[in-house]
Amino acid sequence: MAVILDALVQLAQLLLVLALAPLLTGYVRKVKAHLLRRRGPPLVQPYRDLLKLIRKEVVLAENASWVFRIAPYLIFATTLIAAALVPTFATGLVFSSAADLIAIVALLGSARFALALAGLDIGTSFGGIGSSREMMIASLAEPAMLMIVFTLSLLAGSTQLSSVSTFMQGQEVGLRVSLAMSLVALIMVALAENARIPVDNPATHLELTMIHEAMILEYSGRHLAVIEAAASLKLLLYLSLIACMFLPWGVATTGQGFAAYAIGLGTYLVKLAAAGFLLAVFETVTAKMRVFRVSDFLGAALMLGLLAALLLFVSQSA
Amino acid sequence: MDRLALDVAHLFAGGLVLVSFMLLYQDRMFGLLNIFALHALVVSLSVAWQAYIQAAPHLYITAGIALVVKAIIIPVALHRIIVRLGIHRTIETVVGIGQTMLAGIGLVALSILVMLPITAEAGTLAREDLAFSLSVILLGLLMMISRRNALSQIIGFMSIENGLILAATAAKGMPLVVEISVAFSILVALIVIGIFLFRIRERFDTVDVHALERFRGEQP
Numbered sequence: 172m173a174v175i176l177d178a179l180v181q182l183a184q185l186l187l188v189l190a191l192a193p194l195l196t197g198y199v200r201k202v203k204a205h206l207l208r209r210r211g212p213p214l215v216q217p218y219r220d221l222l223k224l225i226r227k228e229v230v231l232a233e234n235a236s237w238v239f240r241i242a243p244y245l246i247f248a249t250t251l252i253a254a255a256l257v258p259t260f261a262t263g264l265v266f267s268s269a270a271d272l273i274a275i276v277a278l279l280g281s282a283r284f285a286l287a288l289a290g291l292d293i294g295t296s297f298g299g300i301g302s303s304r305e306m307m308i309a310s311l312a313e314p315a316m317l318m319i320v321f322t323l324s325l326l327a328g329s330t331q332l333s334s335v336s337t338f339m340q341g342q343e344v345g346l347r348v349s350l351a352m353s354l355v356a357l358i359m360v361a362l363a364e365n366a367r368i369p370v371d372n373p374a375t376h377l378e379l380t381m382i383h384e385a386m387i388l389e390y391s392g393r394h395l396a397v398i399e400a401a402a403s404l405k406l407l408l409y410l411s412l413i414a415c416m417f418l419p420w421g422v423a424t425t426g427q428g429f430a431a432y433a434i435g436l437g438t439y440l441v442k443l444a445a446a447g448f449l450l451a452v453f454e455t456v457t458a459k460m461r462v463f464r465v466s467d468f469l470g471a472a473l474m475l476g477l478l479a480a481l482l483l484f485v486s487q488s489a
Numbered sequence: 490m491d492r493l494a495l496d497v498a499h500l501f502a503g504g505l506v507l508v509s510f511m512l513l514y515q516d517r518m519f520g521l522l523n524i525f526a527l528h529a530l531v532v533s534l535s536v537a538w539q540a541y542i543q544a545a546p547h548l549y550i551t552a553g554i555a556l557v558v559k560a561i562i563i564p565v566a567l568h569r570i571i572v573r574l575g576i577h578r579t580i581e582t583v584v585g586i587g588q589t590m591l592a593g594i595g596l597v598a599l600s601i602l603v604m605l606p607i608t609a610e611a612g613t614l615a616r617e618d619l620a621f622s623l624s625v626i627l628l629g630l631l632m633m634i635s636r637r638n639a640l641s642q643i644i645g646f647m648s649i650e651n652g653l654i655l656a657a658t659a660a661k662g663m664p665l666v667v668e669i670s671v672a673f674s675i676l677v678a679l680i681v682i683g684i685f686l687f688r689i690r691e692r693f694d695t696v697d698v699h700a701l702e703r704f705r706g707e708q709p
């Protein structure tokens with residue numbers, strides 16, 4: 172019985188992230204538009220875009236190989252699995268034992284691998300630029316992410332997300348400078364990974380400095396729809412990751428009944444709205460960096476992660 | 490209560506190491522000054538917390554001196570010097586920020602590895618603070634050797650002094666006379682360095698210390 176309930180919660184979670192991701196993207200765009208004193212597109216615009224793109228025919232480049240055609244589905248599938256593994260409103264999921272932080276990093280890494288291959292496959296110069304920049308960012312962002320994972324798992328004694336979340340909800344966490352550092356580092360990594368403003372501009376296609384858009388420039392129709400859905404899923408994933416590890420209040424645990432799930436869902440939505448609002452404010456007040464300064468930005472994230480692990484080491488051995 | 494006291498002390502000491510890294514990362518003059526003021530503020534908070542948990546009221550005076558002299562007087566004075574010299578542009582570092590950061594991480598790891606074994610008998614708080622203060626001192630030295638601009642070298646020097654204060658308070662405080670004389674010698678050092686800066690600038694039209702090396706004939 173309990174297993175069935177867990178499976179149902181897992182399914183609900185999968186559908187929830189799938190349904191919520193475009194709404195989050197639309198919400199961030201809307202807030203940004205309001206901050207610039209524009210009205211902005213309606214909240215449901217990303218859903219409309221996706222529907223329209225799915226109905227359109229696919230235009231393939233002449234020299235596109237099978238890699239180019241299957242990459243969007245690979246990206247979407249790995250990102251969806253990763254997003255479904257992060258506990259959003261409840262921790263007792265049926266795949267909780269598989270919801271390992273390192274597994275999530277690996278899933279996102281394989282999505283990135285597929286995307287970079289697709290960027291290289293058609294042989295245009297933009298795709299190549301985009302792929303090489305994405306790899307440069309990844310080579311700094313992934314070690315930083317892993318250092319954050321090490322810090323958290325040293326504290327919680329497990330790399331499983333549900334255990335980390337339960338640990339952070341408990342009393343014995345204490346006031347730790349390592350946690351603050353890893354939170355800042357995680358936010359920096361999330362900004363870089365989602366191609367948000369100090370690293371890349373999500374709102375433009377017409378810049379020589381673009382990274383994510385450069386790789387997907389040749390995609391059209393349902394392929395583009397799937398890639399856009401994956402991009403908004405990834406944003407949702409990172410925000411839920413931050414929410415579940417650093418703001419785990421209200422998340423329901425196993426067998427707490429329907430009311431706890433409802434509370435969990437409500438607090439999750441509030442957290443997402445707050446995080447999306449802060450993201451929009453941050454993007455409005457910050458200028459985009461030169462591409463060559465991105466290594467400094469992510470180097471600082473890596474440094475924070477390393478420092479967090481080191482300081483934790485001191486406080487545990489002292 | 491005891492656990493919370495330890496956690497807050499850890500937070501301040503770790504925060505000081507973090508601010509030292511921010512000093513290494515920042516390459517603009519006014520930003521550097523603001524972060525230095527933050528550095529001094531964190532030190533005085535940390536000392537005040539130590540005064541509270543060790544029930545040692547004379548440490549409050551140390552915290553007050555750190556706050557007034559190093560978080561207010563010295564940043565304001567340096568701000569005026571920068572404006573007078575007209576050097577509020579970007580400062581150049583000898584090696585890149587990335588390498589400096591990596592070297593800094595290495596120094597922090599080194600000081601932890603050195604300090605934790607040799608202080609095995611001391612209390613938890615003293616061990617932690619000693620390890621952190623050694624890393625603040627080493628980071629200050631790193632800042633002094635990795636920057637060319639005389640003003641950022643001064644800021645590195647002052648941050649070393651903050652690390653020394655942290656070490657002294659962790660080891661049950663130093664006598665007040667010593668603390669006051671150290672504070673005054675720092676002020677005197679500031680005055681001497683200020684005059685020195687204007688002299689370098691008069692002579693070479695720059696505050697880049699490489700000009701001195703060229704003048705001595707050490708570099709072609």
